[in-house]
Amino acid sequence: MAFNKRVKIKTILDQHPIGSEITLMGWVRTKRSNKNVSFIALNDGSIITNYQVVADPNVIAEDVLKKCTTGACLKVTGTVVESQGAGQASELNAKSIEVLGEADPEKYPLQPKKHSLEFLREIAHLRMRTNTFGAVFRVRHALAFAVNKYFNDKGFFYIHTPIITASDAEGAGETFKVTTLDIANPPRSEDGSVDFKQDFFEREANLTVSGQLEGELAALALSEIYTFGPTFRAENSNTTRHLAEFWMIEPEMAFYDAEDNADLAEDFLKYLINYALTNCQEDLKFLENRLLDEEKSKPVDQRSEMRLIEKLKFVAENDFVRITYTEAIEILKRSKPNQKKKFQFLIEEWGADLQSEHERYLVEKHFKKPVILTDYPKEIKSFYMRQNEDGKTVAAMDILFPGIGEIIGGSQREERMELLVSRMEELNIPTDEMWWFLDTRRFGSTPHSGFGLGFERMVQFVTGMGNIRDVIAFPRTPGNAEF
Amino acid sequence: MAFNKRVKIKTILDQHPIGSEITLMGWVRTKRSNKNVSFIALNDGSIITNYQVVADPNVIAEDVLKKCTTGACLKVTGTVVESQGAGQASELNAKSIEVLGEADPEKYPLQPKKHSLEFLREIAHLRMRTNTFGAVFRVRHALAFAVNKYFNDKGFFYIHTPIITASDAEGAGETFKVTTLDIANPPRSEDGSVDFKQDFFEREANLTVSGQLEGELAALALSEIYTFGPTFRAENSNTTRHLAEFWMIEPEMAFYDAEDNADLAEDFLKYLINYALTNCQEDLKFLENRLLDEEKSKPVDQRSEMRLIEKLKFVAENDFVRITYTEAIEILKRSKPNQKKKFQFLIEEWGADLQSEHERYLVEKHFKKPVILTDYPKEIKSFYMRQNEDGKTVAAMDILFPGIGEIIGGSQREERMELLVSRMEELNIPTDEMWWFLDTRRFGSTPHSGFGLGFERMVQFVTGMGNIRDVIAFPRTPGNAEF
Numbered sequence A, B: 001m002a003f004n005k006r007v008k009i010k011t012i013l014d015q016h017p018i019g020s021e022i023t024l025m026g027w028v029r030t031k032r033s034n035k036n037v038s039f040i041a042l043n044d045g046s047i048i049t050n051y052q053v054v055a056d057p058n059v060i061a062e063d064v065l066k067k068c069t070t071g072a073c074l075k076v077t078g079t080v081v082e083s084q085g086a087g088q089a090s091e092l093n094a095k096s097i098e099v100l101g102e103a104d105p106e107k108y109p110l111q112p113k114k115h116s117l118e119f120l121r122e123i124a125h126l127r128m129r130t131n132t133f134g135a136v137f138r139v140r141h142a143l144a145f146a147v148n149k150y151f152n153d154k155g156f157f158y159i160h161t162p163i164i165t166a167s168d169a170e171g172a173g174e175t176f177k178v179t180t181l182d183i184a185n186p187p188r189s190e191d192g193s194v195d196f197k198q199d200f201f202e203r204e205a206n207l208t209v210s211g212q213l214e215g216e217l218a219a220l221a222l223s224e225i226y227t228f229g230p231t232f233r234a235e236n237s238n239t240t241r242h243l244a245e246f247w248m249i250e251p252e253m254a255f256y257d258a259e260d261n262a263d264l265a266e267d268f269l270k271y272l273i274n275y276a277l278t279n280c281q282e283d284l285k286f287l288e289n290r291l292l293d294e295e296k297s298k299p300v301d302q303r304s305e306m307r308l309i310e311k312l313k314f315v316a317e318n319d320f321v322r323i324t325y326t327e328a329i330e331i332l333k334r335s336k337p338n339q340k341k342k343f344q345f346l347i348e349e350w351g352a353d354l355q356s357e358h359e360r361y362l363v364e365k366h367f368k369k370p371v372i373l374t375d376y377p378k379e380i381k382s383f384y385m386r387q388n389e390d391g392k393t394v395a396a397m398d399i400l401f402p403g404i405g406e407i408i409g410g411s412q413r414e415e416r417m418e419l420l421v422s423r424m425e426e427l428n429i430p431t432d433e434m435w436w437f438l439d440t441r442r443f444g445s446t447p448h449s450g451f452g453l454g455f456e457r458m459v460q461f462v463t464g465m466g467n468i469r470d471v472i473a474f475p476r477t478p479g480n481a482e483f
Helices: A009-015 A062-067 A117-122 A131-154 A212-222 A258-279 A281-295 A308-317 A325-334 A356-367 A417-426 A435-442 A455-463 B009-015 B062-067 B117-122 B131-153 B212-222 B258-279 B281-295 B308-317 B325-334 B356-367 B417-426 B435-442 B455-463
Strands: A021-033 A038-043 A051-055 A073-082 A090-101 A177-179 A205-207 A224-232 A245-254 A321-324 A371-377 A393-401 A405-412 A448-454 B021-033 B038-043 B051-055 B073-082 B090-101 B177-179 B205-207 B224-232 B245-254 B321-324 B371-377 B393-401 B405-412 B448-454
Touching: A009 A021, A009 A051, A021 A051, A021 A090, A038 A073, A051 A073, A062 A090, A117 A131, A131 A224, A131 A258, A131 A281, A131 A455, A131 B131, A131 B212, A212 A224, A212 A245, A212 A435, A212 A448, A212 B131, A224 B224, A245 A258, A245 A455, A258 A281, A258 A308, A258 A371, A258 A393, A258 A405, A258 A448, A258 A455, A281 A308, A281 A455, A321 A325, A325 A356, A325 A371, A325 A393, A356 A371, A356 A393, A356 A405, A393 A448, A405 A455, A417 A435, A448 A455, B009 B021, B009 B051, B021 B051, B021 B090, B038 B073, B051 B073, B062 B090, B117 B131, B131 B224, B131 B258, B131 B281, B131 B455, B212 B224, B212 B245, B212 B435, B212 B448, B245 B258, B245 B455, B258 B281, B258 B308, B258 B371, B258 B393, B258 B405, B258 B448, B258 B455, B281 B308, B281 B455, B321 B325, B325 B356, B325 B371, B325 B393, B356 B371, B356 B393, B356 B405, B393 B448, B405 B455, B417 B435, B448 B455
Parallel strands: A051 A090, A321 A371, B051 B090, B321 B371
Antiparallel strands: A021 A038, A021 A073, A038 A051, A073 A090, A177 A205, A177 B177, A224 A245, A245 A448, A371 A393, A393 A405, A405 A448, B021 B038, B021 B073, B038 B051, B073 B090, B177 B205, B224 B245, B245 B448, B371 B393, B393 B405, B405 B448
16 A cells, blocks of 8 residues: 655645645654643754644643654644744644654754764765755755756756777876776786777776866767766865865857857756755755854954845846956956965966966955956966967966866867867877877867866855865765765 | 857757857868859767858969868858758858868768667767767767756755765675776785785775665755765676666655655656756657658557657656555466467566566557556565565665666665664674664664665656667676776
């Protein structure tokens, strides 16, 4: 016999079906009792709002009520009635309560009080039961769905590019090795080196750092594609902005030049933000207040100038600034922190790589808007970016967001075989191993572009969470693969 | 200046804007010429149908037309006119043609003739430019979108469970190791064993075989969740049904019992099929004909009884058969192939594990319908499945599809702490390492269920492709991590 005859709290709050007899299931957040009545705040994860269950001790046995402690899971049947308290339109008059699972108040770690984010990270298996993380993961879901909906509606095709790969051509960072060899005692060739011919893939293999190159193969067949999958960096970075395992969205489009690429990226980011504003109102309101609370402990000049929702609307409604790297260098050279030697890395000449402090200055101090920075020196960008006519720069594009820094990196791709090969040779990238990539330039090449959006950074921006470990369910970082 | 001012062929075929001047971009599939006119069939991947470009040699220079060979990429501007040929409502009268990228007919591997699937697998970087693989990957996209839409519409939340994990508790098969150690010369502890404390995660780590356990954590907070991500098996299986890297969809639902679970699974599969039937008509029609063609070389009794689309409709419109393992054993015992000893593994007694031949008999011969098999002996199923009252079986559920075999595996989960722990101890699964998993039973436990759908097997079923390597862009199998 089917068990799931419950109504979700989200549905009840949408409809307030006064007079109906319904069944709720969910977890106790709090219980307040006096001798005449108990009020139980129940949450089922469908929405941030708790629903109030009213239990009369003449109806519900005392030993049952005793077990309705924070964290316990209940099945409650009763009648929806107009609420007598403020702040809610209806509540449930309990006719029966079944305790599906208890939660010993002496042992359950999530008591109704404030827990630090650090503590909650240690119990990541339970933290989704809190208001903060419930909100974060509902917003994350909404953004993930919006990613798929945006591209599907535009006629892009979702491609699953490989996670395990034998090519590390992009050289985007250190990679994780994937093997089935016995690491304690790997098979050896005659010269003593490890015999990777005996490994699963008969060669060395890694976890992917990007699906871009494979994405290009698909774009040069299906025109417009995107990837949305996990990518990996084995960098020993213990920061609030880095994960060893994170999700990336990488659209690749045939027939797009650098300007088309920037147009798409800006439109896409605004779509995602608007989607969250429309579909996650309660959660964003909660997260906005959480952030205000958190910032109260900071000096006034370090607090956000805008509230969370205000900031999201501002970004969604205003054009991003578009400037070239060369223009940015001029602005930075003349900037106060550069003149007063406040930057850790002073900007002295064209060609300098931009550090986080420079990006933040441009976005947060100078323009106070998202910035699309284009046409970087080719020396500081990847081999596959299209070379501009000046011979010095490439058609790269980075999008910088307030509080986040680089959220998107992309470029028009070099579609001209000779220029691509000569750049690869300059950088000692083996063209023979990349025969398949070069085939797309050899046969039916065309101008094309693409970019990568770090999904967790986007979730951080929309939720206002300061640490990237708090926007992915089970973060992987150096020394941490728990759960 | 933006480059992408083209109209997609899909849009033109939807609208046939007779009289409009438009720009198309795409790849040449074929060219037929006589001295008065050239007909170029152009494809841009947006739809399987080619669009006909008509080029008058008095308008388009001869040296340009010469370069319009199969595989070349063109930008064509012209006027949409009513077509004089049969089979198409309109065509493009070319005013100008720009060859964006040539394709040397002596070297381009995809000439307009029949290529074997084996050959195309070797050039997976180009095969998406063929009709067959264009269709497969458009259908794959549609199914992936349908997965997300189905769950989003139902209020499920998409959770990204970890890819790298230190737990291999499910024991679903051999795992890939993930490491940053130097395999040729790993650091050693004093006793000579590899010192994994110096590895990136400070312990041994693997690629995940399933996101289920982490999915359960999320379901016991948010009620209804699903995962959709890559999973890995390091099994040395060179079959048409196995990949080392494949995508799985794993919904987990609090408050669902075994029957709720089966209801959801059946509804979900039918939704996916109906979505493809509605949204992929041209591609499915093409794939149906491809399959008919392929089966012409088979003996009549090995050909499919139904055409592809007929089969999809049949599955979408009819109830799946639901029987217990015990009933299935009785049917198999009495079956002709068992009595005549035609099965490789004869069914002699209750408790036998079902092989592919038995599953196929039930689905393809006996019921001629998808079958939901439930309540397997606990000995042949995983530790986390809910124990039935008979003390012998668990609330497992496998869904078997014609031609595919097991497409879904799932169960009601054991929510009762004591029963779960004693089963883990029987199977020597370390309960201390699984403290976080057991916490969900310790605090606020509840009946819950879930299942896993192998995405590639679903794509195989819907597209009619016989080899699983032909439904994922860049398959990973033993010895193969190319591209």
